[in-house]
Amino acid sequence: xxxxxxxxxxxxxxxxxxxxxxxxxxxxxxxxxxxxxxxxxxxxxxxxxxxxxxxxxxxxxxxxxxxxxxxxxxxxxxxxxxxxxxxxxxxxxxxxxxxxxxxxxxxxxxxxxxxxxxxxxxxxxxxxxxxxxxxxxxxxxxxxxxxxxxxxxxxxxxxxxxxxxxxx
Numbered sequence: 175x176x177x178x179x180x181x182x183x184x185x186x187x188x189x190x191x192x193x194x195x196x197x198x199x200x201x202x203x204x205x206x207x208x209x210x211x212x213x214x215x216x217x218x219x220x221x222x223x224x225x226x227x228x229x230x231x232x233x234x235x236x237x238x239x240x241x242x243x244x245x246x247x248x249x250x251x252x253x254x255x256x257x258x259x260x261x262x263x264x265x266x267x268x269x270x271x272x273x274x275x276x277x278x279x280x281x282x283x284x285x286x287x288x289x290x291x292x293x294x295x296x297x298x299x300x301x302x303x304x305x306x307x308x309x310x311x312x313x314x315x316x317x318x319x320x321x322x323x324x325x326x327x328x329x330x331x332x333x334x335x336x337x338x339x340x341x342x
Contacts, residue, residue: 286306
């Protein structure tokens, strides 16, 4: 009888611990996800390419979400698949303090995005334009999106994207 009670007590205790553990794990997983931007946190994305805008004196890292990286690796970017998101992270350039011939990132200047959804953004070549502000992805208003698209129009044959993947 005592063995049965001990066994029941151990099973009950284990069940309570499992329930508490599952609840805690569920809370730990859902909180960070809720804080992330709609299209994901670009800081966790992989490098697709880099660029140096001499006229703006900036360096840029072009990052891609999983959809964009997979498409680039397969060479399937004309057109990019819907769901691709390209992030352009921009820094002002500066000379390296110990190697003046080298240009390195200086002050952070911002992060922008292009979101591929051929139906939703049909008026702008299938691309939505946005920027990250306070950790959230904010879509540009219509006038700003049209301005961005106008700059990308010369790249129509490259699905309006200036970036050439360094992954191929």
